Amino acid sequence: MDYAYETVAETPVVAAPVVEQVSESPAPVESLDEAGWQRCCEWTARCLTYVLGPIGPTVVARMAARSNSPLTLVSECAGFIRHQNERDEFLRLIGKGPADVRRTIGQAPTGGRRVAS
Numbered sequence: 001m002d003y004a005y006e007t008v009a010e011t012p013v014v015a016a017p018v019v020e021q022v023s024e025s026p027a028p029v030e031s032l033d034e035a036g037w038q039r040c041c042e043w044t045a046r047c048l049t050y051v052l053g054p055i056g057p058t059v060v061a062r063m064a065a066r067s068n069s070p071l072t073l074v075s076e077c078a079g080f081i082r083h084q085n086e087r088d089e090f091l092r093l094i095g096k097g098p099a100d101v102r103r104t105i106g107q108a109p110t111g112g113r114r115v116a117s
Helices: 016-020 034-052 056-066 070-080 084-095 099-105
Strands: none
Touching (some): 034 070, 034 084, 034 099, 056 070, 070 099
16 A cells, blocks of 8 residues: 655745745834733634644744744744645735734735834
């Protein structure tokens, strides 16, 4: 019986769509309070749960403990996702988050360029 084995390419630390959105002249980022950080973590967990299932909140909690910004959190969670189509779906969902979360992560509400952190 033959088994199909999949070759897994090395996952980049920062997902390519996020890197491509970085503006050349970054605007300053507002300081993030605890409530803002919590909203980012909750939205990231919801998106990851949609893509990966019930493991999402656990992954986000572990990544959040070692992340220093929402963008780092999203990038690390995207790097955790094995399949490119799932990673793309996760990043698409992140981009559709509430306006305050999108601003905090660095994506303009109109879908424009990300504010570098």
